[in-house]
Amino acid sequence: MDCAVALTTQAANMPVSEEPLLDVRDFSLRRGQAVVLDGVSLALQPGETLGLIGESGAGKSTLALALIGLLRAPEVQLEGSLRFRGTELTRLKEADYRRLRGNKIGLIFQDATAALNPCFTVGQQIAEPLKRHLGLSKWDRRERAAELMHSVGIPEPRLRLDAYPHELSGGMQQRVMIAIALACNPELLLADEPTSALDVTIQAQIMELILDRVRELNSSAIFVLHDLALGAQVCDRIAVMYAGQIVEEGPSERVLAAPLHPYTRGLKSCVVELGSRTLVPIPGQVPPLDAMPAGCRFAPRCPKAKAICGEQRPRAEIRDGRQVACWFID
Amino acid sequence: MFQAASAKLAQTLLVLLIVSAASFAFLKLAPGDPVGIMLGSDYSKTSYDQLTHELGLDRPVVQQYGNWLADFVRGDWGTSYITNQDIFELAVMQALPVTLTLAALSLLIALVIGIPTGVMAALYRNSWADVLATTLAIGGNAFPSFYLGILLIWLFGVDLGWFPVLGFVAPWEDFWLGMWHLVLPAVTLGAWYVGLIARITRSSLLEVLGQPYILAARARGEPGWRVVWVHGMRNVLMPLVTVIGLQLGGMLRGAVMTEVVFALPGLGMMVTTAVLNREYIVVQAGIMLTGLLFVAVNLAVDQTYQFLDPRLRRR
Amino acid sequence: MSDALNITATPDSQWKRRFLQPLLRQRSAVAGLAIIVIYVVAAVFAPWLATHDPTAQDLMASLQGPSAAHWLGTDSYGQDLYSRLLYGAQLALIIGFASVALGLVVGVAIGLAAGLMGGRTEWVLMRIVDGLLAFPELILAMAFMAVLGLGTENLVYALALSFVGPFARMTRGDVLQVKNQPYIEAARLMGVPTAAIIWRHVLPNVVSPILVQAGMRVSIAILLESGLSFLGIGVVPPTPDWGLMIAEGRAFITMAPWISGVPGVALAILLVALNLLGDGLRDAFDPTTQKDA
Numbered sequence: 001m002d003c004a005v006a007l008t009t010q011a012a013n014m015p016v017s018e019e020p021l022l023d024v025r026d027f028s029l030r031r032g033q034a035v036v037l038d039g040v041s042l043a044l045q046p047g048e049t050l051g052l053i054g055e056s057g058a059g060k061s062t063l064a065l066a067l068i069g070l071l072r073a074p075e076v077q078l079e080g081s082l083r084f085r086g087t088e089l090t091r092l093k094e095a096d097y098r099r100l101r102g103n104k105i106g107l108i109f110q111d112a113t114a115a116l117n118p119c120f121t122v123g124q125q126i127a128e129p130l131k132r133h134l135g136l137s138k139w140d141r142r143e144r145a146a147e148l149m150h151s152v153g154i155p156e157p158r159l160r161l162d163a164y165p166h167e168l169s170g171g172m173q174q175r176v177m178i179a180i181a182l183a184c185n186p187e188l189l190l191a192d193e194p195t196s197a198l199d200v201t202i203q204a205q206i207m208e209l210i211l212d213r214v215r216e217l218n219s220s221a222i223f224v225l226h227d228l229a230l231g232a233q234v235c236d237r238i239a240v241m242y243a244g245q246i247v248e249e250g251p252s253e254r255v256l257a258a259p260l261h262p263y264t265r266g267l268k269s270c271v272v273e274l275g276s277r278t279l280v281p282i283p284g285q286v287p288p289l290d291a292m293p294a295g296c297r298f299a300p301r302c303p304k305a306k307a308i309c310g311e312q313r314p315r316a317e318i319r320d321g322r323q324v325a326c327w328f329i330d
Numbered sequence: 331m332f333q334a335a336s337a338k339l340a341q342t343l344l345v346l347l348i349v350s351a352a353s354f355a356f357l358k359l360a361p362g363d364p365v366g367i368m369l370g371s372d373y374s375k376t377s378y379d380q381l382t383h384e385l386g387l388d389r390p391v392v393q394q395y396g397n398w399l400a401d402f403v404r405g406d407w408g409t410s411y412i413t414n415q416d417i418f419e420l421a422v423m424q425a426l427p428v429t430l431t432l433a434a435l436s437l438l439i440a441l442v443i444g445i446p447t448g449v450m451a452a453l454y455r456n457s458w459a460d461v462l463a464t465t466l467a468i469g470g471n472a473f474p475s476f477y478l479g480i481l482l483i484w485l486f487g488v489d490l491g492w493f494p495v496l497g498f499v500a501p502w503e504d505f506w507l508g509m510w511h512l513v514l515p516a517v518t519l520g521a522w523y524v525g526l527i528a529r530i531t532r533s534s535l536l537e538v539l540g541q542p543y544i545l546a547a548r549a550r551g552e553p554g555w556r557v558v559w560v561h562g563m564r565n566v567l568m569p570l571v572t573v574i575g576l577q578l579g580g581m582l583r584g585a586v587m588t589e590v591v592f593a594l595p596g597l598g599m600m601v602t603t604a605v606l607n608r609e610y611i612v613v614q615a616g617i618m619l620t621g622l623l624f625v626a627v628n629l630a631v632d633q634t635y636q637f638l639d640p641r642l643r644r645r
Numbered sequence: 646m647s648d649a650l651n652i653t654a655t656p657d658s659q660w661k662r663r664f665l666q667p668l669l670r671q672r673s674a675v676a677g678l679a680i681i682v683i684y685v686v687a688a689v690f691a692p693w694l695a696t697h698d699p700t701a702q703d704l705m706a707s708l709q710g711p712s713a714a715h716w717l718g719t720d721s722y723g724q725d726l727y728s729r730l731l732y733g734a735q736l737a738l739i740i741g742f743a744s745v746a747l748g749l750v751v752g753v754a755i756g757l758a759a760g761l762m763g764g765r766t767e768w769v770l771m772r773i774v775d776g777l778l779a780f781p782e783l784i785l786a787m788a789f790m791a792v793l794g795l796g797t798e799n800l801v802y803a804l805a806l807s808f809v810g811p812f813a814r815m816t817r818g819d820v821l822q823v824k825n826q827p828y829i830e831a832a833r834l835m836g837v838p839t840a841a842i843i844w845r846h847v848l849p850n851v852v853s854p855i856l857v858q859a860g861m862r863v864s865i866a867i868l869l870e871s872g873l874s875f876l877g878i879g880v881v882p883p884t885p886d887w888g889l890m891i892a893e894g895r896a897f898i899t900m901a902p903w904i905s906g907v908p909g910v911a912l913a914i915l916l917v918a919l920n921l922l923g924d925g926l927r928d929a930f931d932p933t934t935q936k937d938a
Binding site for chain 2: 673772775776777779780781782783784787788790791792794864868869871872875876877878888891894895898899902905909912913916917919920921
């Protein structure tokens, strides 16, 4: 993993000739008056894993849903650009988008128990994208579904094909969810807090499984997480989100080792580490979406905020191989 | 598993026993003296006592109940004083099929209209479909079916002359003529159910469409129609069946009225006529039969529900 | 919103906040309530509003359409439909509310007895309730009418008896739920008499869902009342009853549609209004049923 980090760090420093797999530029998402995502920019190279880190309500899941095209007009208003393999997603027709979903872009939900339809067998649900996107015959679908279940570590897949979700444990359900998301070998996998609904004892297993599968398929992946340390551990790069904005983005090791943005620092000091003496919570709370400050959204809680922070939005600057949006980077 | 099934069976048997006891109690409570009625106006003390003994009316009530139940199970339900008809024949062979046909046809009409209306109302909230569904739900549910029947007879039967206004032709004897006679009654009775079905479909579908598994279905590229009609409606079936079952009392209420308005010789007509003629033995047969029907349908709904919801299925 | 801020803790405003405001938030329920108020006013002031004696026959003036003398026309006996309509409202509302009230009192009593006493008493009472619930209401009411005989008073009893089952079962369920609450146990341990516990702790907890249920039953009661009278097993002629009027007008539907139209439309509107109010009551006060989203 160290090696990959070094490589991607270089990639971020140098102008990229090859187009990234996913290129998000100045992307905003509004729901009525509320600006849920504000000027988000990030790029993901093929085979790269990115961790989207932030508190709940930071807009991480919203970004994931927007990427897979489940949050679109007229429900919400989109601005800016989302390019996937050179295709502009924001202007994509619904029928074409549908061909990407579950096919080139897969999504793993947080709570598999709720995300699996209780009235259909897991085999039926795994087979759906196989029919929809790959057009496999009924028999082939069953075969492939069993293979997929085997590949995500479900024992005796042939027996479990006809099981209903409630007959499986939470961990098994999440494995099914992973099998569905990976059914068509997606180029981009989105995982929305894939382990937070699970027992602590199997969280690591599931995380490891997803990473293994992603590497094997040579896919890119975006992990939505709230834990900075976990994100840094499993992802090549990390993007820290606060109130709908990316405040800091860069290679995992550097962001974790020497965070530049005050919010990232706050997040880091929230993490309890063995041997650390103090646990400093970030004071205050995320402002409501309809009452966001005009400038830096973190300003009201920031220990270093000056007058300009509340008035003008800081532009993302490249510093030490990462982008940071703050007026006072030391 | 076996325990649960046998507990269910025991419970059903107990309810059946209660139903039969209630039906038996009805005849005991009914005014008039059956012996006197059977003997007519002029009889002697000896013949009175003799008939009382023959009918077993001098024995303890519990024994009378046992005898009555045995006769009932054997299909010996007595004979009508007025028409001299065998009551089992009248109730089970003649009246029951009419009511069941009417109810089934009404339910079919209600489902065919109610489900699409409810789905449209859920998908396009505050649209014309939503307004229609709400109007149907409130209007259809509250509008008295006997007056609706009269209006339909007036408009489509008399004024336009499209449908026959009264009477019944058995569809199993002449299918099309029978159906033609049943259109107006079935619409009258179905109108009551349409609103209910549209309303439940609407609210259940709205709830289901908000579930994560619907989002997940879309996330794997399922097209919109499949998300609604397969992933969504499959989950709406369960509340729908429950409500249809729960409202069975309302259905039978409407069926009685409809049968009388359209002069259909069903159970409702039979009981109404019998009450008016004070022929309590026929009323009793009607009570017992509707009670059994009620128990049977509730059991069927319960089973359907278990079948529909995999989480309740025993493996 | 501004009203909500002005609320002080007087019992009166308590009542407003807990009962009136949730109800007023539902526009359709308010519309239903307004219609019902109109019917109640018509019913209460029927003797003053009526232009004729509702049962006075005038065969010379039979089957007349609306006119200055008979505002809504006359039926085949020459009875004034407008006056019959007003008295019919009176009858429908009296029978509807009286039968539900009676059924409620008996049902709640049975439910309380069963829930609080338990044991054999409960078993026997609940089997009787099972027996009542095993039949559709209309069949039950028809059976009771057959036993009791025709007439207005008997109709109220028959309807009330057919409503006992649901109220009893509901009350018992609520009582069983409340009975096991820690605060009831605490009150018992403190030596509060059983009657006081029922009155102070159990009843207030079961009263709200039961009243909602009662509100919804009134429309069923009126539907059953007019239905039974329509069938000829309810109120007896010439009592001004809507069901009877519809039955009578049925024969004249082509030549004098107003005879069944006047009571038919009046009944339909009242039932719609009662349903609207019932739904509103349920949404506002009954947390167990989910609102239509």
